Structures are given as C-alpha cells and as structure tokens.
Amino acid sequence: MSNTADPVSYLDYQGRHKGILGWILSTDHKRIGILYMISMLSFFGVGVILGLLMRIELLMPGMTIVTPRVYNSLFTLHGMIMIFLFIIPGLPAVFGNFFLPLQIGAEDVAFPRLNLASWWIYMLGAAVALTSLFVGGGAPDTGWTFYVPYSVRSGTNVTLAVTGAFILGFSSILTGINFITTIHRLRAPGMSFTRMPLFVWTLYSTAWIQILATPVLAITLLLVIAERTLGLGLFDPAKGGDPILYQHLFWIYSHPAVYIMILPGMGVVSEIIPTFARKDIFGYKAIAISSLLIAFVGYLVWGHHMFTSGISDTARWIFSLLTFLVAIPSGIKIFNWVATLYKGSIDLRPPFLFTLTFIFLFSIGGLTGLVTGALATDVHVHDTYFVVGHFHYVMFGGTGMAFLAALLYWWPKMFGIMYNEKWIWRSWAFIFVGFNMLYFPMLIQGWMGHPRRYYDYVPRFHATHIVATVGSWVLVTGLLIFAITLFRSFKSRVPAPSNPWGGRTLEWTTTSPPPLLNFTQIPTVTRGPYEPAPTPTGGETS
Amino acid sequence: MSVQAASPATHHKDHTGARIGMWLFLFTEILLFGGLFLLYSVYRSTFPEDFHYAATHLDTLVGTANTLILLTSSLTVVLAIAALRRNNRKLCTIMLSVTILAGLLFMVNKYFEWHHKFDIGLYPNSKELLRRAPGENLFYGLYFAMTGIHALHVIIGLGVLSVMLWIVAHKPKKTITVGPLQSDRLSLVEDQRGAVWTHEGEGEIAEAVVTLVYKSNEEINDDTWSKLENSGLYWHLVDVIWIFLFPLLYLIT
Numbered sequence: 001m002s003n004t005a006d007p008v009s010y011l012d013y014q015g016r017h018k019g020i021l022g023w024i025l026s027t028d029h030k031r032i033g034i035l036y037m038i039s040m041l042s043f044f045g046v047g048v049i050l051g052l053l054m055r056i057e058l059l060m061p062g063m064t065i066v067t068p069r070v071y072n073s074l075f076t077l078h079g080m081i082m083i084f085l086f087i088i089p090g091l092p093a094v095f096g097n098f099f100l101p102l103q104i105g106a107e108d109v110a111f112p113r114l115n116l117a118s119w120w121i122y123m124l125g126a127a128v129a130l131t132s133l134f135v136g137g138g139a140p141d142t143g144w145t146f147y148v149p150y151s152v153r154s155g156t157n158v159t160l161a162v163t164g165a166f167i168l169g170f171s172s173i174l175t176g177i178n179f180i181t182t183i184h185r186l187r188a189p190g191m192s193f194t195r196m197p198l199f200v201w202t203l204y205s206t207a208w209i210q211i212l213a214t215p216v217l218a219i220t221l222l223l224v225i226a227e228r229t230l231g232l233g234l235f236d237p238a239k240g241g242d243p244i245l246y247q248h249l250f251w252i253y254s255h256p257a258v259y260i261m262i263l264p265g266m267g268v269v270s271e272i273i274p275t276f277a278r279k280d281i282f283g284y285k286a287i288a289i290s291s292l293l294i295a296f297v298g299y300l301v302w303g304h305h306m307f308t309s310g311i312s313d314t315a316r317w318i319f320s321l322l323t324f325l326v327a328i329p330s331g332i333k334i335f336n337w338v339a340t341l342y343k344g345s346i347d348l349r350p351p352f353l354f355t356l357t358f359i360f361l362f363s364i365g366g367l368t369g370l371v372t373g374a375l376a377t378d379v380h381v382h383d384t385y386f387v388v389g390h391f392h393y394v395m396f397g398g399t400g401m402a403f404l405a406a407l408l409y410w411w412p413k414m415f416g417i418m419y420n421e422k423w424i425w426r427s428w429a430f431i432f433v434g435f436n437m438l439y440f441p442m443l444i445q446g447w448m449g450h451p452r453r454y455y456d457y458v459p460r461f462h463a464t465h466i467v468a469t470v471g472s473w474v475l476v477t478g479l480l481i482f483a484i485t486l487f488r489s490f491k492s493r494v495p496a497p498s499n500p501w502g503g504r505t506l507e508w509t510t511t512s513p514p515p516l517l518n519f520t521q522i523p524t525v526t527r528g529p530y531e532p533a534p535t536p537t538g539g540e541t542s
Numbered sequence: 543m544s545v546q547a548a549s550p551a552t553h554h555k556d557h558t559g560a561r562i563g564m565w566l567f568l569f570t571e572i573l574l575f576g577g578l579f580l581l582y583s584v585y586r587s588t589f590p591e592d593f594h595y596a597a598t599h600l601d602t603l604v605g606t607a608n609t610l611i612l613l614t615s616s617l618t619v620v621l622a623i624a625a626l627r628r629n630n631r632k633l634c635t636i637m638l639s640v641t642i643l644a645g646l647l648f649m650v651n652k653y654f655e656w657h658h659k660f661d662i663g664l665y666p667n668s669k670e671l672l673r674r675a676p677g678e679n680l681f682y683g684l685y686f687a688m689t690g691i692h693a694l695h696v697i698i699g700l701g702v703l704s705v706m707l708w709i710v711a712h713k714p715k716k717t718i719t720v721g722p723l724q725s726d727r728l729s730l731v732e733d734q735r736g737a738v739w740t741h742e743g744e745g746e747i748a749e750a751v752v753t754l755v756y757k758s759n760e761e762i763n764d765d766t767w768s769k770l771e772n773s774g775l776y777w778h779l780v781d782v783i784w785i786f787l788f789p790l791l792y793l794i795t
Contacts, residue, residue: 110559177566185559215570219577223687231667232683234581240676241683245584249577 007515009416027112028516033098034414035119040094043085043126048476050078055438055472058465061457068455072141073156075453077133079144080161084168085126087399088257091264092210093122093175095406096203098414100179102507103197105188105525107517110181114174122171129164132157143453145254148235148246152227159228166221169214172260176210179203188506190525194285197505197529201288202267205295209256209263212299217253220246247309251302259298261395262362263291265402266333269355272409273337274530275503276352277344281530283336290329297325304373308382316375323373330366334359349501350424354405357432361397365390368443383453386446392439404431404482411486412496416513419489427485430478437471505529557768564772568779571695575783578688582790585680592677597795599664600685604655605792608648609784615644616781619703619774626767631710634770638707641777645700652693656686688787692780699780702773709766 010030017025023035054074057064066074097115101108109115133139140161142151151158183204187196196204224246226232233239235246274281281287303311303319337359346352368390371377381387412418441464446452450461457465499508510519527533586593622637659682663670666686671679 173570177563180566181559181563185556211566211570215573216577219574233679234683240680
C-alpha cells in the first residue's frame with residue numbers, strides 16, 4: 001500500500017535514462033526480471049502458435065494445412081523456441097532475477113551490469129535463432145536436438161539456428177555465475193545457508209548445472225557449425241567420425257538442462273505450499289539437499305536418451321539404474337510437500353491451485369518417466385508419442401504450471417496490484433481440462449506405437465488426434481483468459497498490500513512493489529525462512 | 543583521523559566476489575575444452591595407430607617454442623600483477639607489454655605452422671586428408687579444432703590484456719581536493735595505500751586553514767588491480783589448456 005512514508009518503488013524510480021531506455025539499460029535486477037518476462041512470454045506466445053498449427057495439421061490424416069517440409073520446421077521451431085528461449089531460462093531469469101536478491105536480503109545481484117548484458121545476449125541469441133526462419137534455405141527442420149548426420153546435411157538454415165543456441169548458452173552461463181556469486185557473497189546478516197528460502201536453494205543448484213553443463217553444449221554446437229562449414233568429419237562415419245558421439249555430447253548438456261528447467265519450478269512450489277498451508281515447511285533440509293542431489297545425479301543419466309542408439313548393454317544398464325536414482329530426491333520433495341499440507345490450515349487461493357496442479361501433472365510426468373527410464377519398456381515407447389506426452393507433462397505440467405503459479409504468487413509483489421481471482425479460477429478450469437485432453441491421448445497413442453514427429457498417420461489414431469487437437473484449443477482458451485485477467489489488473493489497479501498471502505520470506509517484508517534498493521534497511525535474519533515471526537499474537541508478519 | 547574520514551575511498555566493489563565469478567567462468571572454459579578432450583580420447587583409443595602416425599608430422603620444435611613462449615608470458619603477467627600491487631606502474635606496463643608481445647609471437651608461430659599444413663594439402667575436408675586413413679583425418683580435424691579454438695582464446699586474452707595495458711598506462715592520477723582542514727592535523731604525508739597528501743594554497747602549514755589535495759592511484763590500486771588479476775587468471779587458463787594440448791597433439795608419437 002502506498003503511503004507517504006514509503007520509498008519510491010522501482011517502477012517509478014527515475015534513473016539516468018527515461019522511458020524505454022530506463023528499462024533496457026537498467027541494471028536493476030527487478031527491471032531486468034521484467035524485461036526477461038516480457039521477452040519470454042512473447043516467445044512463449046510464438047511457440048504456442050506453432051504448437052497450435054501442428055495440432056491443426058494433425059487433425060486429419062494426410063495434408064491438412066501445411067506441407068511435410070513446413071511441418072518439420074514447425075516442430076523444430078516449436079521445440080527450439082520453447083526449450084531454448086522459454087523453459088530453460090524461464091524461471092531463473094524472470095523470477096530468479098527478481099526474487100533472489102529480495103529473498104536473501106540483498107540490494108541487487110553480485111554483477112548488475114553482467115546481468116543486463118545477459119539479457120542483451122539472450123535477445124541477440126533469440127534474434128539470430130529467429131532470423132534463421134526467414135533467410136537462406138528456410139527454417140531448420142532437424143528437430144530441436146540437431147542430430148547428426150541430418151543436421152550436417154540439411155539444406156535449411158541449421159547453421160544460423162545453432163549459432164543462436166550457442167549465443168543463448170552464453171547468457172545462461174553468465175546468469176549462473178552471477179547467481180552463485182550472489183548467493184555466496186550477498187546474503188543479509190544472519191541469512192545462513194540453512195535459512196535460505198528453498199527457491200534460492202533450487203536457483204543455486206540450477207546455477208551450478210548451468211555452469212557445468214552449458215559449455216559442453218557450446219562446444220558441441222560449435223562442432224556442428226564446423227562440420228557444416230569446414231567439413232572436419234568428426235561426426236561423419238565416411239571420414240572416420242562417429243555420430244553417436246554427437247548424441248553423447250548433446251545429452252551431456254541436454255539432460256542436465258531438463259533439471260535446469262524443473263528445479264526452479266520445484267523451488268516455487270516449495271515457496272507457495274508453506275504460505276498457503278500456514279505452516280513451516282516439513283523437512284526443510286531434506287528438500288534443500290534433494291535439489292543438490294537432483295542436480296548431481298541428473299548430470300550422470302544422459303545415456304537414457306540413447307537406449308536405442310546402439311550403446312553397450314553395460315552402459316544401458318548403468319544409465320537406467322542412475323535414472324531410477326533421480327526418482328529418490330524427486331520423491332523426497334513430493335512427500336515433504338504433502339507432509340507440509342498435512343494438518344495445515346489450507347487456503348485454496350489461485351497460486352496454490354496451480355501448485356496443486358503442478359504436483360498432480362508432474363507426478364504423471366514423473367511416473368511416465370519411469371516407464372521411459374526402464375530399459376525393457378523404453379525400447380517399446382522410444383521415439384513415440386509416449387515420450388512427447390511424458391515430456392509435456394513434465395515440462396508444461398511441471399515447469400509451465402510452476403511458472404503460472406509463480407506469476408500469480410508474486411504478481412502483487414512485482415507490480416503492487418491484485419488480479420481478479422475468480423477469472424483465474426475459470427482460466428484454470430480450461431487449462432486443466434485442455435491440458436489433459438491434449439497430452440493424455442499422446443501417452444495412449446505412443447503406447448499403441450504411434451511414432452513422434454510423423455506428418456501423417458494411420459486411421460486408427462484419428463480419434464485420439466481429434467481429442468488432442470480439440471484439447472489444444474481448450475488449453476489455449478484457458479491461457480488467453482489467464483493472460484487477459486492479468487492484463488486487466490493493470491487497468492483496475494486494485495492495490496496490493498505488502499504481504500497479501502501471509503508469506504514469511506523476506507520479499508514480503510518490503511513494500512509492493514519494492515523500492516529501488518529493495519529494503520529501506522538491510523534486514524537481519526534470526527529464523528528459518530518459513531517459521532512464523534515471533535509476535536505476541538502469533539500472526540504472520542505484516 | 544578526520545583526514546582519512548574525508549578520503550574518497552568509499553568503494554563498494556566486492557573483489558572477492560569478482561574473483562569467485564572469474565573462477566566459475568574458468569570452470570566453464572575448461573568444460574568447453576572438455577568436450578574436445580572427450581572426442582580426442584575416444585578417437586585416440588579407436589584409431590591408436592593412425593593418431594600415432596599423424597602426430598609424427600607435427601612440428602615439435604615450433605610446438606616446444608610456443609610452449610616456452612606461453613609459459614614465459616604467464617610469468618610476466620604475474621610479475622605485472624605483483625608490480626601493480628607495489629604501485630609500480632612503469633614495471634607493470636613493461637611486463638604487460640612483454641606478455642602481449644609473447645602472445646603475438648605465439649600467434650605468428652601458429653600462423654606459419656598452419657600455413658605450412660595448408661601448403662602440403664592438410665586442411666579440413668582436403669583431398670589429401672580424405673585420401674589418408676580415417677584416424678588421420680580425425681587427428682587433423684581435432685588438431686585444427688583444438689588449436690583453433692585455443693588460438694581464439696589467445697586472441698581474446700590479448701584483447702583483454704591490451705585493454706588492461708591501456709588502463710594501467712593511461713589512467714591519470716586521480717586528484718581530489720579535500721578540505722579546508724585544520725592545519726594541526728597535517729601529520730599524514732603518505733597513507734598506507736601510497737597516496738600522497740599535499741597541501742595547496744598560499745599559506746604555510748602553520749596557518750589555520752589549508753586545502754588538501756589528494757593525489758592517488760586510487761583507481762589503479764583497487765579496481766584495476768582486481769581487474770588485472772582476473773585478466774591474469776584468464777591468461778593462465780589459456781596457458782594451462784595449451785599445456786594439455788601440447789603433449790596430446792605433439793609429443794605422444
């Protein structure tokens with residue numbers, strides 16, 4: 001609430017530059033977070049439209065609206081945009097940037113200028129990747145994995161797209177370095193590692209994966225460019241090379257990247273659950289350490305993407321075993337969340353609703369992950385729609401829902417306004433129904449043997465394709481209602497109190513929206529992140 | 543003392559943080575090359591004879607010379623940092639220049655080495671290479687990829703060091719006027735940072751009020767030193783990677 005004693009919020013603060021320059025040249029972590037949010041949601045919108053087009057194409061067997069070439073480009077771009085531009089950087093770059101310093105009681109990140117540079121590099125990478133659509137041989141058609149040998153031989157604009165992904169990797173690495181240094185150097189007095197909010201713990205684990213895995217992708221992509229331009233032959237069997245090695249190098253990054261995508265989502269869930277259960281989190285240390293464990297074990301399981309690529313039985317056996325190990329820390333999280341809810345005073349508000357949706361959908365994604373992680377069943381469902389369904393349950397049902405939950409949870413803090421909760425409930429109904437209509441049929445189709453990435457299909461899959469396509473329309477309707485509701489909050493401008501949900505972490509102790517340097521006075525921390533403040537009334541801090 | 547309280551040394555820069563960030567960045571660089579080392583080890587174990595034979599054609603003399611040059615440049619960059627720490631800007635400038643010259647010499651050698659390879663028809667996708675055994679093609683593919691990306695890092699390092707050289711050599715001494723101050727506190731002539739405090743104005747020190755002029759290498763001492771140290775770390779990385787490339791490519795024959 002604005003009263004005369006409040007300092008100027010970061011939204012109103014007049015810095016060196018005015019207007020749009022005050023944003024795109026600002027080193028304030030909060031403004032950079034918003035910049036990321038606007039750019040990412042735009043790219044997300046493009047990705048959604050590409051997905052919609054794909055679904056319409058699959059509505060009828062044979063050609064419906066596009067040619068096979070265009071269809072190949074559609075799924076490649078859908079994957080590239082959603083993965084490299086939205087879901088990998090998504091939560092850390094938007095909410096990590098905005099709330100990491102707030103949650104540890106810092107004024108900004110450790111390297112504010114580097115932070116701004118990361119956004120510019122991100123935009124440059126996005127621009128290069130999107131340019132590949134329009135120039136030269138046309139949009140890439142290799143799938144987002146850029147598998148050799150096709151990515152070397154394809155006449156489409158693979159080189160430019162790969163360069164874009166390479167540049168995006170830089171942005172990711174620099175953000176990771178920034179966050180780790182921030183967490184080590186800028187915690188407020190009393191904010192020990194075991195008093196850090198769990199979202200910060202997941203950002204910390206994520207940042208380490210970003211640093212340790214992204215360079216491997218960088219060199220792999222550089223080699224693809226070198227193959228295309230110079231013909232080194234490192235992945236070309238005709239010249240002595242081995243294409244399987246490409247797959248190894250690619251997945252050494254891209255599997256840990258899956259945990260870059262999901263870990264911050266789990267962090268968001270760990271924030272929201274104690275707030276809306278009105279309880280301290282159950283098993284704080286177990287959840288915190290399980291994030292590090294997921295990051296560590298997740299680094300060692302890349303081989304499970306290659307069960308049918310022709311690697312040795314020993315390797316397959318070991319990778320399968322390690323894959324199952326990831327289920328342990330993931331299970332630790334789920335059980336501790338549920339235990340937190342037990343005997344809590346549950347307040348079913350929109351952020352919490354999307355959090356519960358996360359747990360439900362992510363559990364389906366996780367369990368289907370066990371099916372694909374087991375050798376015997378994976379050989380059956382490999383490269384089928386089952387994998388597509390599994391992946392979307394984990395990524396959209398997991399990270400995507402966590403992203404929406406985070407938006408709802410922190411929207412009042414970011415902009416100082418409340419949204420219309422009733423309409424969010426309505427949008428949720430569409431999203432939930434549409435989501436399951438869209439992706440559950442894929443699990444069935446895959447189980448029946450429908451290969452993924454196919455342009456055409458046999459008639460017996462027609463019914464499930466119709467359900468999925470109609471589901472995609474319902475889902476997009478829900479997303480539109482969601483977006484419009486949030487947009488309308490700018491018009492109605494219902495002011496948000498500094499702590500609308502009764503959260504106990506540090507970001508709720510400052511004004512909504514926060515002032516430029518976050519706190520009028522750097523806080524001193526004397527308790528765990530979700531413990532109630534020791535007030536005589538026993539109520540939450542306000 | 544009020545003289546120190548008035549001094550402008552109110553830096554909020556976190557040099558430890560900067561160093562942590564630099565080290566993390568160096569990790570990523572090592573992992574970048576890690577991918578190439580992985581390819582090297584797999585292909586070496588697949589084609590041991592071909593790799594063995596192909597390696598005999600690399601010029602060990604040039605490789606050794608370049609190793610010595612890079613190692614020496616790592617020494618000089620350390621000396622430059624030490625000189626700056628002792629506030630000896632001249633020595634620092636000289637040592638940085640020597641480092642940059644050594645880096646350039648390395649690149650010149652590299653140029654002639656590559657040029658020679660191209661002359662005898664050894665370049666990526668050349669007819670000569672494709673005619674040879676597959677392992678030899680892979681060896682040269684890795685040779686060009688590894689030394690090429692390393693050379694790129696040398697060039698980046700040279701750029702960074704050149705900027706640092708410009709900063710150290712050109713940044714003027716910072717002059718700040720403090721005061722007026724009471725004359726009875728003018729006991730300090732040189733403080734721990736090596737900053738020189740002089741008095742300016744007509745009067746003698748004995749007079750009641752003078753204006754102090756603070757001449758210092760402030761920027762050089764704190765920020766610049768931290769930046770130079772981090773640039774030096776990067777240069778060491780370039781050196782360390784070469785130390786692994788040299789035996790893998792030139793010596794194991």
